[in-house]
Amino acid sequence: MIPTRQILTPDDLVRFQESTACSEILVFLNALNDSVIGVKTTDAIEDSEIIQKLLCLLDAIQQTNKDIKPIETNSRFGNAAFRDFYDMVEQTLPTWLAEFVPAEHIEEVS
Numbered sequence: 001m002i003p004t005r006q007i008l009t010p011d012d013l014v015r016f017q018e019s020t021a022c023s024e025i026l027v028f029l030n031a032l033n034d035s036v037i038g039v040k041t042t043d044a045i046e047d048s049e050i051i052q053k054l055l056c057l058l059d060a061i062q063q064t065n066k067d068i069k070p071i072e073t074n075s076r077f078g079n080a081a082f083r084d085f086y087d088m089v090e091q092t093l094p095t096w097l098a099e100f101v102p103a104e105h106i107e108e109v110s
Contacts, residue, residue: 053100061096064085
């Protein structure tokens with residue numbers, strides 16, 4: 001199943017806000033919030049394996065961004081190099097996601 005946008009109208013938003021999925025997302029976010037109460041940003045915290053993998057993913061995305069140099073242009077609608085960046089991310093995304101998502105679901109989350 002490829003996800004599609006489902007919240008298109010104010011009624012759709014209300015239906016989502018009243019759904020089990022929304023409730024579960026809010027419970028998760030509140031649990032995340034509660035887990036850092038009393039933790040200082042300067043506290044030494046050991047990164048879990050999944051956090052280390054996510055940091056590596058972010059490093060790879062950042063490196064891709066550095067590798068795609070801006071194109072000198074007078075365009076007022078953004079830099080055309082963004083298309084190259086987007087194409088590179090789209091091409092590399094399945095490899096990056098393989099660390100986190102079973103192969104049969106990569107297309108769904110790409």
